[in-house]
Amino acid sequence: QKEVEQDPGPLSVPEGAIVSLNCTYSNSAFQYFMWYRQYSRKGPELLMYTYSSGNKEDGRFTAQVDKSSKYISLFIRDSQPSDSATYLCAMRGDTGRRALTFGSGTRLQVQP
Amino acid sequence: DVKVTQSSRYLVKRTGEKVFLECVQDMDHENMFWYRQDPGLGLRLIYFSYDVKMKEKGDIPEGYSVSREKKERFSLILESASTNQTSMYLCASSFPLGLAGGPGVDTQYFGPGTRLTVL
Numbered sequence: 001q002k003e004v005e006q007d008p009g010p011l012s013v014p015e016g017a018i019v020s021l022n023c024t025y026s027n028s029a030f031q032y033f034m035w036y037r038q039y040s041r042k043g044p045e046l047l048m049y050t051y052s053s054g055n056k057e058d059g060r061f062t063a064q065v066d067k068s069s070k071y072i073s074l075f076i077r078d079s080q081p082s083d084s085a086t087y088l089c090a091m092r093g094d095t096g097r098r099a100l101t102f103g104s105g106t107r108l109q110v111q112p
Numbered sequence: 113d114v115k116v117t118q119s120s121r122y123l124v125k126r127t128g129e130k131v132f133l134e135c136v137q138d139m140d141h142e143n144m145f146w147y148r149q150d151p152g153l154g155l156r157l158i159y160f161s162y163d164v165k166m167k168e169k170g171d172i173p174e175g176y177s178v179s180r181e182k183k184e185r186f187s188l189i190l191e192s193a194s195t196n197q198t199s200m201y202l203c204a205s206s207f208p209l210g211l212a213g214g215p216g217v218d219t220q221y222f223g224p225g226t227r228l229t230v231l
Contacts (some may be wrong), residue, residue: 006154008152012149041224041225042203042224042225043116043204043222043223043224043225044155044202044222045221045222046219046220049219076215088154088155090155099145099160099170101145101222102154102155102156103154104152104153104154105154105155112134
């Protein structure tokens, strides 16, 4: 079983829809939770991060972490065609391994 | 503006060849990483380095080695390329977590990737 599970999609939504992207994980030591966005033929770039449980909002994007359920989400409000990309969740603990553990990514297509 | 560059965007090699993938960052980051990205498998860590001449194995180091002689440069070496090493290779760099004055999290900055095909 993978340490981080993410639905690969693809997910196709109309412009303006609310999008929900999710990851589950098994390692209770994870404390930092990140969402990366990867456009076609580009490297991933950090979109948002949260530390421990809770919500964080940045414009149309909201990240949620529920450590009790080992479940994280990224919500995109008023989705735009420019949001079409692959979204990867990533996480790590406070100590120990310095590298991130990534989900497999969800491909999102926002139709105009 | 942060910059991570990789030596090639596309590379075609033959089975058994020795392959060098180069990564350079201009942000004075201590940490550097090599991942491979395959459909359905996401990013998998091959090796990372947290200082010059230091390296640690990631999740899939077999068939690969790395070199970090200078802080800004991290090389991935395929000693004898095989067809199952056909993949997208991504390099990343970051400050250490919690570095004073740095970002609140060790944001990894990625290069554009090298798509390697081994025939």
